[in-house]
Amino acid sequence: MHAVVQDLEICIIGAGIGGTTTALALAKQGFRNVTVYERAPALGFVGAGIQMAPNMARILTKLGVWEPIADDGVAMEFYSIREGATGKNMGLVDCSNIEKDYGYRQTGGHRATLVNNLYDGCVKSGVKFCFGSSIDTTLDFTGRPTFTVTTEDGQSRQVQCDILLGADGIKSQTRVALLKHLNVTAGVRETGQAAYRIMLTRDQMKHDPELLALLDGNETIRWIGEKRHIVAYPISQRSIYNISTTQPDVNFAAEASATYTTKGSKKAMLSVYGDFCPLVLRMLDLAPDEEIVEWKLHVHDPLPTWVYGSFALIGDACHPTLPHLGQGAAQAVEDGAVLSIFLAALPDASPININKALVAYERARKTRAETLVNLAAESSRELHLGVGKAREERDRQFAAMKTGVPGKVPDKVMDVDVHRMTYGFDCMQDARVKAVSVL
Template identity: 60%
Template structure:
């Protein structure tokens, strides 16, 4: 009896957004053997706020998990871009048109809520099996049957070999699969240090109950961004307006001596307050609510575009192939688009030969690669515009903000620009993959 596509043994490395979405999309398409290997001993949902843009919501709704995630989220009605030092408004953008235009509101939520919604969706499918506390040590084969060495974290447990028909590497920016793939292809693509770092801060409503100004912010449906030379802060309420999520970007001065593998460090509250000491008093009050021991700083890294995301029967997913800076708020959304497209292309396999699997994975790459890489570059450019110091470039940017206030011209903060939103939110990744599969597959 001929093996059907849905009988393929599919292994996913990593239970982040891209890995969970890939599993859920494949299970929805009837695949029966999906195994997720995750290094952590459980998913232990942590993290800070996350933007739930319409292109993400569309995918999650198609996978049947959006309603639960939406119920805990906050609908963003407008955004205000302000000068850090004075709190003077540079630009105001009304976002209430987004639902009418794209079919979904622009919402924000807690990363844990998004991850948990995807995880609960996966648990409803008996075809998805989770293997926690297991490290993929090295990929031994990329095809015709990919294999890797699985190393359990449990003391005394022996490593074992895992073989499959398709291997999806959603193993993050430090992906061992990417490193091995590039080595086999004879390509050197290094991780790029952006010289930027970020603080992620969560303030609970009860902490600010005696501060009317900050209480008004947490009770609002607004994303606020304060910008200054080489630094900015973006903030919004999550978890049904009970938590105020604050994310900063600033020059990276604390990781200079850190090894390349280090991405987070315990931060110093006085150092953080010093970074934003010239921002307005309200912003400084806001940052001061963070308890001393809870300041964490992230190093922001990306890498140059890869020559390919696919080798034999292995494909890279999410941050393993296109990590992005947070300035467009599309990192998780792009990983989720990856997973959704993988579900479409593998479901349309005409047969289960390694050749066809490789061609289908290359269709996934064709649908996703140029789009994801364009958004990575756009996020970088938006960050540059937000962080200008004094000089002609800043004067030109501020003229654009002034024109925007008068109702004409683009938004220097690309996240809030209508033309950029059209490009990002108007794209239906599963429809594009389904509509073009036959044509793309035949030309691979």
């Protein structure tokens, strides 16, 4: 990399998975002036479990952080789909081939473990972090990007950089600023769905042998019913059972927090899943009232572009996805890795070539990310079918999985064709090839 490129001032807004991965990837490429601005006073997370697929693990290995993340996680041997009302096993996928075919197992992990290791890797690589730093929407995209930072004590200052990256999530202020600058409307859309996110400890489950077997098992399990489902799996070396639900958004508080979360009601939750099998109800009933959190699930309209000048969007800021495919975080990780490769290929530090690199990043990523957003939504529709012919056909397809020669799989997380597209694609190699011809 040219020395003048190494010294480019790169600012990243947001210290979530996308922001920290991008910062670490840039530092690993040799960039020496990377700063991350984060509104929160420190790293912190609501909800815990995260599915980490092989395409994500492959990148984290190259960034030098996968080993401790995997050591804390739990590799899944099977993926099970069960009928919510009866608990009957509708379909089962043996995941042992995933490691053989794609190099890594499907792993359930703790979100805090993932981001803390990314953060530690960033700090060791010289990335600077500014926590408690809010960014408003008055970004100046002309020339060198300029933005205003306001710290927790109310002090404001202007920051100018060579490259600005917006990784500030579904409620992205940088996206709002970009759309305003382009005079384009692409709003956040409510999906009509909400999710409870619950963690049960081994101590909470130990008095129920059937529940404890779930924690000690090797399955990711999805219980499905009309307009609702629950997915659960062990994390944190089997010390925690992570539970995430999806149901119609009817109980959510009128005023959501900045992260689209609110205090959930245990009574309401048990009512929503009241017709599910006793095992599920006993599991949900263990959740302490004060720890039940509900999330609104949002997506937004596809953006006409992720890039303007020396600015680009990353992760949920440009392609938020429903949590039904296990690829939301993975796609943010892919963004950061791919972006770092195009920027590292810069022949010089000119704004024209910086823009070329960012446009090449968008071309490499946009179609893939938006395709997976649509697949997640399609999977949701299949999982939540009510009584009728469509549901009968779906259940027939699930049953066919038990024969070992399934055709179409309604749950896209289990579909081998989707695996080939998601797990089998090496985004970093693809970017390296494309960077040669673009820059």
